[in-house]
Amino acid sequence: MRTALLFTAGLTAAAVALPALAEYPDKPVTIIVPFAAGGPTDKVARDLAEALRKPLGGTIIIENVGGVGGTLGANKVAKASPDGYTLLLHHIGLASASALYRNLPYKTLEDFEYLGMVNEVPMTLIGRPNLPAANYAELAKWMEANKGQINLANAGVGSASHLCGLLFQSAVKIDMTTVPYKGTAPAMNDLLGSQVDIMCDQTTNTSGQIESGKVKAYAVMSSKRLSSGPLAKLPTADESGLKGFNLAVWHGLYAPKGTPKAVVDKVNTALRAALKDADFHKRQEALGAVIVNDARLAPAEHKKFVEAEINKLTPVIKAAGQYAD
Template sequence: MRRRPLLALGAGALALGPGRRVAAQGAAQGFPTRPVRLVVAFPPGGPTDVVARILAERMGRELGQAIVVENRGGANGNIAAEAVSKSEADGYTLLYNTSSIAISRALYRKLAYDVLQDLVPVSLTAASPLALVVNPAMPPRDPAGFIAWVKAEGGRLSYSSGGVGNISHLVSYLVLRHIGAEAVHVPYRGTAAALTDTAAGNVQFTSDTVVTALPLIQDGRVRAIAVSSAERTPLLPEVPTMSESGLTPPGFDLGAWQGIMAPAKTPPEVVARLNAAVAATLADPEVRGRLMQQGARPTGGSAADFARYLGNEVAFWTRVVKESGATAE
């Protein structure tokens, strides 16, 4: 299974048909005239929240109005997504979510919103590859050792994740499927607990974003085996990619992305104004440096590019969720 690389996107504006341009210009004139609310789909203090706040501060300066961050965690990001999808489509309420929103469409049997119908993409903001890590007391020190170890154990090993259908679960599933091995999945309520228990030796391995796993890797509490991006990450230059080391098919390129969305029917020129603010923010060297320190690679791009990418992500994760058998209520 190949993965399309996370797009190397350039900032751009939406194209408008002539019939819609006048109305949109009227809606966008002077926007924003009051603070904008950015609803972060995860609790305060986590890696997603940290990145969102870095961006919000700089975007607020670009727009001339404060971007007020509001955390609404829960249900793998779906509580925030539903709330924003039902908000006024005027650009003053935005959603900050991650790739989990593309997974949720296939994972949950009943959702009160449809990411492809009830929300409009504004811009991708950042991405982080996932790292496959093991407890440091375990034998493998490299991908070849990991493959031999997991196969030799014959399904007796266990791996943790942030929950059934979480990207950390599905990446480990894809690795195990590709190498033809089995292990017991132990889902946790969030990746922090899953990673901590791997470090403690209660489970043997896990996959998590480099953003989250990096401090534990640097402290020697877990050992990195491979990363899920097409190229090695500068944060872990000695750690090979999954695709180069036989853990996944050639060309495999997967990352946990972050992005901003708005309610459907938000005027296109308001979306374009917000997109331009994101582009200017991500072009700021100080912002880029702060994101990289967090393990998040700045991405950006046009709203139209994000919409296409989101459609591809939904299709990809729908296949993976179906193959894995993962479901959530």
């Protein structure tokens, strides 16, 4: 009798849970952006939210939880209720945090459900306006002649420009004085004012300055040239002589570990539809971003990709000895 009663209770609970799951979302879904409003990741999130509303069938709210290189916002999602109502839109920093932070409050590969990749934003190598190098070949000679005197700006520890700078130094085998700033804007201001020499940052932050001729542009750090926009004529690092250098700031969507598979599947289906939205494509193209359209749209492949990125970035970060508490 006891067994029968437990079985009946289980059926009743399931009967109650299934309709509730089928109605997801029946209240607003919050996407946490682990950076300040107005930045490139915030822009991607807001564009994506607009494209997601119809296929997901609900209201989407963007909440900015910046600080500590994106780890505060990521941790908030990792610790949130796994019901599909709190999601995370993060970039390559999710992969680098494992090596950068000694006391990371979450486990990147264990504390999230991976929902699918969104886009990739190529990095660009730029220099101060009065730098005496017109192309990458000349820049390489200048760097060789000025070893120990080169100032490399970035937007702060854990930022995309920080990672690109570390990888760039490793690739050219030249140590530079890393100058971290509290964001891209102050770093760019000092580059424009020739207070620092070079910076490696994403097209969302550099295309306007490149197009206006206010900085020297040397290469786009992607496997192939951009197909359109103001940077279409900018050669790749590989074309310029920096063989094999390829780095993009990718964005992905995540939920707390334990989110029901039915919810994961519904968000993934909605994401795939959103990435085909014409307006979303136009907005992303204007930022120099490339919409993901490959196996990484699947949660399992998304997770494999992030794991591979962790394995790629960790040795470089450890070799540089640039940790954060």
